[in-house]
Amino acid sequence: MTDYLSSLNEPQRQAVMHGEGPLMIIAGAGSGKTRVLTFRIAHLIENGVDPFRILSLTFTNKAAAEMRHRIETSVGYEARNIWMGTFHSVFAKILRIEAKYLGYTSNFSIYDTDDSKSLLRSIIKEFNLDDKVYKANAVFNRISGAKNRLVSADDYLNNSIIQADDKAARMPEIGRLYKAYTVRCFQANAMDFDDLLFNTNVLFRDFPEVLYKYQHKFHYVMVDEFQDTNVSQYLITRKLSAVHQNICVVGDDAQSIYAFRGANIENILNFEKDFPAVRTIKLEQNYRSTQNIVNTANSVIARNKAQLRKEVFTENEEGTLIDVIKANSDNEEGRLVVTSIFEEKMQGSLRNNDFAILYRTNAQSRSFEEALRRLGIKYRIVGGLSFYQRKEIKDLLAYLRFIVNQQDEEAFKRIINLPKRGIGDTTVAKITVSAAENSVPIWDVVSNIHQYVSGRATVPIDKFAYLIKSFMLMIDQGKDAFEVATHVAKTSGILRELYEDKTVEGLSRYENVQELLNAIKEFVDNPENEDKTLGTFLQSVALLTNADEPDDDGDNDRVTLMTIHSAKGLEFKNVYVVGMEEDLFPSQMMLESRQDLEEERRLFYVAITRAEQKLTFSYAESRYQWGRLKMCEPSRFLLEVDQRFLNTTKATREMATRETQPAPMGFLKNITQKTAPSRAPVATHQPSEGFAPSDTSGLTEGQKVEHPKFGFGVVSKMDINGTDRKATVKFDAVGEKTLLLSFAKLRIV
Ligand code: ATP
Ligand code: MG
Numbered sequence: 001m002t003d004y005l006s007s008l009n010e011p012q013r014q015a016v017m018h019g020e021g022p023l024m025i026i027a028g029a030g031s032g033k034t035r036v037l038t039f040r041i042a043h044l045i046e047n048g049v050d051p052f053r054i055l056s057l058t059f060t061n062k063a064a065a066e067m068r069h070r071i072e073t074s075v076g077y078e079a080r081n082i083w084m085g086t087f088h089s090v091f092a093k094i095l096r097i098e099a100k101y102l103g104y105t106s107n108f109s110i111y112d113t114d115d116s117k118s119l120l121r122s123i124i125k126e127f128n129l130d131d132k133v134y135k136a137n138a139v140f141n142r143i144s145g146a147k148n149r150l151v152s153a154d155d156y157l158n159n160s161i162i163q164a165d166d167k168a169a170r171m172p173e174i175g176r177l178y179k180a181y182t183v184r185c186f187q188a189n190a191m192d193f194d195d196l197l198f199n200t201n202v203l204f205r206d207f208p209e210v211l212y213k214y215q216h217k218f219h220y221v222m223v224d225e226f227q228d229t230n231v232s233q234y235l236i237t238r239k240l241s242a243v244h245q246n247i248c249v250v251g252d253d254a255q256s257i258y259a260f261r262g263a264n265i266e267n268i269l270n271f272e273k274d275f276p277a278v279r280t281i282k283l284e285q286n287y288r289s290t291q292n293i294v295n296t297a298n299s300v301i302a303r304n305k306a307q308l309r310k311e312v313f314t315e316n317e318e319g320t321l322i323d324v325i326k327a328n329s330d331n332e333e334g335r336l337v338v339t340s341i342f343e344e345k346m347q348g349s350l351r352n353n354d355f356a357i358l359y360r361t362n363a364q365s366r367s368f369e370e371a372l373r374r375l376g377i378k379y380r381i382v383g384g385l386s387f388y389q390r391k392e393i394k395d396l397l398a399y400l401r402f403i404v405n406q407q408d409e410e411a412f413k414r415i416i417n418l419p420k421r422g423i424g425d426t427t428v429a430k431i432t433v434s435a436a437e438n439s440v441p442i443w444d445v446v447s448n449i450h451q452y453v454s455g456r457a458t459v460p461i462d463k464f465a466y467l468i469k470s471f472m473l474m475i476d477q478g479k480d481a482f483e484v485a486t487h488v489a490k491t492s493g494i495l496r497e498l499y500e501d502k503t504v505e506g507l508s509r510y511e512n513v514q515e516l517l518n519a520i521k522e523f524v525d526n527p528e529n530e531d532k533t534l535g536t537f538l539q540s541v542a543l544l545t546n547a548d549e550p551d552d553d554g555d556n557d558r559v560t561l562m563t564i565h566s567a568k569g570l571e572f573k574n575v576y577v578v579g580m581e582e583d584l585f586p587s588q589m590m591l592e593s594r595q596d597l598e599e600e601r602r603l604f605y606v607a608i609t610r611a612e613q614k615l616t617f618s619y620a621e622s623r624y625q626w627g628r629l630k631m632c633e634p635s636r637f638l639l640e641v642d643q644r645f646l647n648t649t650k651a652t653r654e655m656a657t658r659e660t661q662p663a664p665m666g667f668l669k670n671i672t673q674k675t676a677p678s679r680a681p682v683a684t685h686q687p688s689e690g691f692a693p694s695d696t697s698g699l700t701e702g703q704k705v706e707h708p709k710f711g712f713g714v715v716s717k718m719d720i721n722g723t724d725r726k727a728t729v730k731f732d733a734v735g736e737k738t739l740l741l742s743f744a745k746l747r748i749v
Helices: 003-007 010-017 033-046 061-075 077-081 087-102 113-126 136-148 153-158 160-168 174-187 193-206 208-217 231-240 266-274 291-301 330-347 362-374 391-404 409-415 425-437 442-447 458-476 481-491 494-500 504-525 534-542 594-608 636-640 649-658 666-675
Strands: 023-026 054-058 083-086 109-111 190-192 220-223 247-251 279-281 322-327 355-359 379-381 559-563 572-577 611-620 622-625 628-631 704-707 711-721 724-731 735-740
Touching: 003 010, 003 033, 010 033, 010 279, 023 266, 033 054, 033 061, 033 077, 033 220, 033 247, 054 061, 054 087, 054 231, 061 077, 061 083, 083 087, 087 193, 087 208, 087 231, 087 534, 109 113, 109 193, 109 409, 109 534, 113 136, 113 174, 113 190, 113 409, 113 425, 136 174, 136 193, 136 231, 153 160, 153 174, 160 174, 174 190, 174 425, 190 193, 193 208, 193 231, 208 231, 220 231, 231 247, 231 266, 291 322, 291 594, 291 611, 291 636, 322 330, 322 649, 330 355, 330 362, 330 572, 330 611, 330 622, 355 362, 362 379, 362 559, 391 409, 391 458, 391 481, 391 494, 391 504, 391 534, 409 425, 409 442, 425 442, 442 458, 458 481, 481 494, 481 504, 481 534, 494 504, 504 534, 572 594, 594 636, 636 735, 704 724, 711 735
Parallel strands: 023 247, 023 279, 054 083, 054 220, 109 190, 220 247, 322 611, 355 559, 355 572, 379 559, 572 611
Antiparallel strands: 622 628, 704 711, 711 724, 724 735
16 A cells, blocks of 8 residues: 555545546545545556546636645656646637637637626616616626526526516626626627637537547546535536546535535535435544644534534644634724734744735735835735736736737737827727627727728828738737736837836836746746747646745745635635624624625634634624714624534733823833824723723613723613623613623623
8 A cells, every 4th residue: 555545544545546437525624534535646647547637626726736736746747747737728718729619719818807897888888878886896797607507698698587677786798798798798609608608508519429538538537625616617517527437526515605606515515416326435533623623613514504514523632722812993993913923923933934814805904014114024925916917017908908809809909009109089989889880700800990081090000010910920929928027018108108107106017027027037938838928828827726836035934914705725834814893703794694705704603713722713893885984883603603513712901001101012122102093993982980890690671881982872682592691781872782791891880
């Protein structure tokens, strides 16, 4: 038996060694699902399976790269030949090979969400619809939802239920917009993200010979994070494995957090119907986290009604209790969390890489970034406005896209007057509308502009067409991506314009473009990339997910800041789940139904289970939102946690000391006070002199109380549910509030 098999427990070993036939592993967080998948692939290759015949679908490209790397250490460079990546990247590759079946060419563009919305805005305008009713974002979401359910534009228009639904939503024209959008994408030889899956389904449905080819190519299909696949993704994998039946899916229903994007837990239930021969293996031992963390997670998820019951236990050490940090403002939350990171780092000789700060929404990162910078701690932000979303980067990429695909309407709109060459919006609109009306590609209009537009406006367009032709020639001559891109950056005038802008922002934009050129150079020099053309580079960039961002300098030891959604599948020694407040987490938008609230709770479960050794929750009592200071209450999730695992003394100590002296910062006091005057908390109430919290264990309805911020009020309702005690208090100044008694400071008057 090979070495690696000895580092597995019995059910894991069975899963790795399972031969032919469908296999499903639905198991709790940290129980080794991803590890099993990795070892299983290595095991197959060691037993003679050709890596070209293995298809493995992961959630991020980074996860795929890590998996490939691990497999490579046991089976060698052969691991490079595994078909491994995200659904989008793998099927984009297949669509390029088979493009002609669908009437596309293999150099099709991939529209990102900005491109899609910009195209929708043009169409909404052309249809003379009110853009306050038809918001591009809302229209895009509806179309995307339809595609993920495999509803085509024609199906959409013919479906009376959908039509009635759109009418009720006062957007009866969505079907027509969807149709026009589809036609325009096709004319532009472009697919959006959803199309990559939708069109793969069409390809496999309408061309059985193509399906046959891939069914016989891939002998083994593996899917990680199966709970987050949508209908469209599930159908693809089901079809691909229909012949050989060698499909292995791993997932955790308790971690399903993408229902809002069409992911469907039903897939897990359907799997047993679609593959009746399925062997199901349970993994119950968690290897990632301490007992306290595992038990905390179990106590949270037990509240969900919709779930498959399963046990999770660990033999790891008990570990420390879960700290709760309470701050008076979002800025203070940033400082307290970062101070805690600093202290933990010193005490536990940990590295920056061992820490993650997880939040519900990207916008929360600011206060942590400020505090980290102040203490000189390096960090990386995953997601948010990423490198490839910056304007100057998208501008140069748009040039490159248009050179590869001259039908790309969105790329065209971006570059036609960039740098400025005196081509006005009216002329641009004339060009796109002429192309649409005559059903010809944009490039046909641009390169024969005299047939469509007369007068002086044609001069700069002729020049533009000439410039683009000269770039296209380079591609025909077989120049690689770097040669073409550098030439384009210089000759188009993009670099010059940025170079002449001597402001700090201008300089950083110039550097960013240089950085993009560096990335292209790296791509060309990488021996793993056989195809060094611009088209291939563009594809790899278009499919980067938020979690795949490069670090901007060589130093990789950084604290990670990211949303909980992007933390799925990852692990860190020390995790801070921040912003634990009502309306923020659970999000205000997820409080309308039990299903939504349960999805938020699963998200909380994902957050908790990322931690290996130490977990901390934090919340602020006030924060700025949309420019206004808002009072916040601790999240209901904090109360749902079995209180035995929480250490709230930090919350209490901070609270108690703060009222008598400025925020205590331990030995960092001087640094923080000098450079960071805290934003004064807005006191709605001055607590009475000598305010001391009372013992509220015997609190009853009708009692008069004082709260340090909300002032005086009367208890109108008590809610005692196990260890969770809540009081609803009618305050004179701020109205009714429900308070969690283990957190709230109340003085019985
Ligand atoms: P998630 O649900 O969060 O995706 P997972 O089930 O995929 O988690 P893994 O990431 O595969 O879990 O494993 C969690 C951690 O436990 C990893 O660090 C992994 O190396 C370790 N691990 C898993 N199984 C074993 C084992 N038998 N012996 C030692 N360590 C293990
Ligand atoms: Mg995993």
